[in-house]
Amino acid sequence: MTGEWHHPTSAILSSLNDSTASSDHQREREREGRVPTSQAMAASAARKRSSSKPSPQPQIFEETPKPSDPISSSNEKFSLPPPKLGLVSLISLLSFLPFFYLLFFHYDIDPELRKSILINAAMSFGGFVAAVRLIPVASRYVLKRNLFGYDINKKGTPQGAVKVPESLGIVIGIVYLVVAITFQYFNFTSDSNWLVEYNAALVSICFMILLGFIDDVLDVPWRIKLLLPSFAALPLLMAYAGHTTIIIPKPLIQYVGVSVLDLGWIYKLYMFLLAIFCTNSINIHAGLNGLEVGQTVVIASAIMIHNVMQIGASTDPEHSQAHAFSIYLVQPLLATSLALLSYNWYPSSVFVGDTYTYFAGMAMAVVGILGHFSETLMLFFLPQVLNFLYSCPQLLKIIPCPRHRLPKFDPQTGLLTGTKDGTLVNLFLRLFGRCSENALCIRLLIFQALSCLFCFWLRYVLAGWYK
Ligand code: UD1
């Protein structure tokens, strides 16, 4: 998270114990331009206890803000700009139309399964409506608790001094869980083994939301941040009773000697690493308005289409069931993410926080694991894989890694210029030239969609020959 939010307890502790660390932190934020020079900053200074200047007296947090406190008084009349529902409807159409076409017209799918998917779709739509309504309410509350960020790619313009509510992923996570948990009532499969795994997946997702929110609130150091998903993946790993075998690709069978290989605990290790990768890779491919949610929407749409294609082409009920469960978990993710996108698209009126990036990454990882299509998932994640590999020198501290690895914004022209930091965002700017934040986000999302199309093409071309 931004580091701009300070919990009362942490504020007192930091002012009493950690003035050196906090002044380092403050200097870092100043270097990153995270501390605006505007009046708003001066007005909220009383709440920012980890100030670089040591105060003569230990400071006590005032639980009830004074009526003159500009944050609380501005909160009273605070209202978010309306959601961008037109844009989101268009994106929804692009995401759901191919899925429903395949489900109802292209493939001959079991009517019971269709019914379950349709009920899940209706509940997901309910989740979308609830999220659209709840985000403005939650925004007021998070702002009241000083949980906000400054839009770095607008620094130097009036928009760059606005406090943007942070961590709205918490709303999406909660609505998602309510939809996914209550959906079990309508799941008509009699195989209770599936329900154990389904619920373990939900516990993992829920644990991830909790840890993501903790990260947003406490601004956890980067190394610990990387480890958070490993705790959240535990419930799924412990409950997983599915097979631990992999099908060896046909061209490799002569070298391996078998067509099906049981990996045992190595398979579980693989699941574990997949969960850590998916969560962190979404979180570090970020920093542009709409990018965190946009990439999730594109990947989730691709997962839905892949699942329905697998169900349509399958004759094995267990295989179909695995993909149906993936749909039940990913459809509400797509719907609630679209609600968040309506507020997070450029210019963002809310930020999603690590709560959302971790939640979305974990949800897609468990879907890939339970649906047994993790190789395909990795192809959908191609931009994230490239961004991760390109980031490695900085993540491993071989090259210095600043708090934010974002482009340089020119307030005069409104254009972004790529920096030397190893991210896809900067690489795109260096390769294709300077452009606006919105244009850059659209380019990156088109690249994400092309990666998904490439994956479908590859599967189509390799079908029969590879596996
Ligand atoms: C990761 C990236 C960091 C990137 C940040 C942006 C790594 C190692 N870390 O850090 O380089 O800068 O995500 O999310 O690659 N923000 C914007 N505009 C946006 C979204 C976010 O300005 O569209 C800023 C806001 O100040 C917001 C903050 O980024 O408060 C959130 O950053 P956070 O998610 O805490 O950063 P990390 O996940 O630690």
Ligand code: MG
């Ligand atoms: Mg983040």
